[in-house]
Amino acid sequence: MDFRPAQSAFTHPLARIALGLAAALALLAPVRAAENLDSYLEGVRAKYGLPALAAAVTRSGEIVASGAVGKRAIGLDVPVTVEDRFHLGSDTKAFTATIAGTLVEEGKIKWTSTLGEVLGGKVKDMDPKLAAVTLEQLLSHTSGIPSDTPEIVGIYFNAVGFEMTPTQLRLDALERWKKHAPEVPKTGSPFQYSNLGYTFAGAMLEEVSGKPWERLVEERIYAPLGLKSAGFGPQATFGKYDAPIGHMLDDKGNATPMAWGPSADIPPVVGPAGIGHMSVLDFARWGDWNAGQGKRGPHIVSPE
Structure with missing residues (x-):
């Protein structure tokens, strides 16, 4: 899930929330898909010191469980939801x-x-x-x-x-x-x-x-799969904390929320490598389409 910078040369506030999402998905094996995930995710979020964490579980093309815990930014008392847009980083x-x-x-x-x-x-x-x-x-x-x-x-x-x-x-x-x-x-x-x-x-x-x-991504992936929350660049609307955001860490580990503007994402030139965002529900739909090898529809490209 991470956009991989070169040591200190490219320290950037890419969504550590999204990094946590990857960790959570890897740890979901012990969790039954039918149960509410919030209590489990809260333990993972607290363990890794994440501002927020969200995950979803799919089975055969259907989302069978989802959850979201934490706040949209450190120091902000606004809880995340499963509909919130998360930065995808290199999953783009x-x-x-x-x-x-x-x-x-x-x-x-x-x-x-x-x-x-x-x-x-x-x-x-x-x-x-x-x-x-x-x-x-x-x-x-x-x-x-x-x-x-x-x-x-x-x-x-x-x-x-x-x-x-x-x-x-x-x-x-x-x-x-x-x-x-x-x-x-x-x-x-x-x-x-x-x-x-x-x-x-x-x-x-x-x-x-x-x-x-x-436009290629919008027309050939976002639209056919109905990923209505999907977009590019900083996931929060300018002037609003309407999505979980990335944080810049200084040398002492102190985190500063980077809500919008150029510092909230990597430069657009690198778009094909890492500027997508969407909700965990839409990300689960995209992930499930891939897990189904493109055979469940909609048709985007042949399974081969």
Whole structure:
């Protein structure tokens, strides 16, 4: 559930509430699906010092139990509900990969399509090894593009973010990175978790579809599944505490609520890697659709 920053170079108030959600889902095995989850979740929330926690249980396409405990922000006496929007962090990557599957199925791109083939017309003179990176490698974190470094973080956070659309910013990110040759580990697994890689994958999908990544997700995932709470960016409405929010931790562990504005989420350029949000009920519907391998409907992409 976490958007994985590079040590102190990318300390950001990503929703630790959502991190707790992942922990809770992993710990739900002892809980019978039919019982109310609140008492169980409160124990988990207290143990890990989370402001709030929510979870849902599905069975064969149906939500059979759900619960939410805690407050929307530290120091705020407003309880969370199962309808509240939670930050999803890197679970957003699953949207990007699914969108890729739909476009592969439509013949607009291949898993083996490369950065150079798709984006070389707009980003000139890429390093040949970078240009040879495939969509599949980007989505599986095996491209050789590294995890976030100070230089990569500088690409995410720069002044042009106020001058370009997210789609333009993704091409700009590739332009800034284009001379870096990928480096796959010489031993062991080729896996290197890469938010930048997913940013580039999103740019490829935008290019072949002619639509912004955000519209692709809205039209091909949110709408068909009826995820009415789903959106992008900070989950709280400006000026309101109408959702559980992320908190910034200082060096002493003190938490400051980050309700809205640029500090409440990662930059939009990195959208394909981590800016989705929705309620735990909608997240359960999405998770259950995946658990059913796309066979229960609605049709988004073939099970294969």
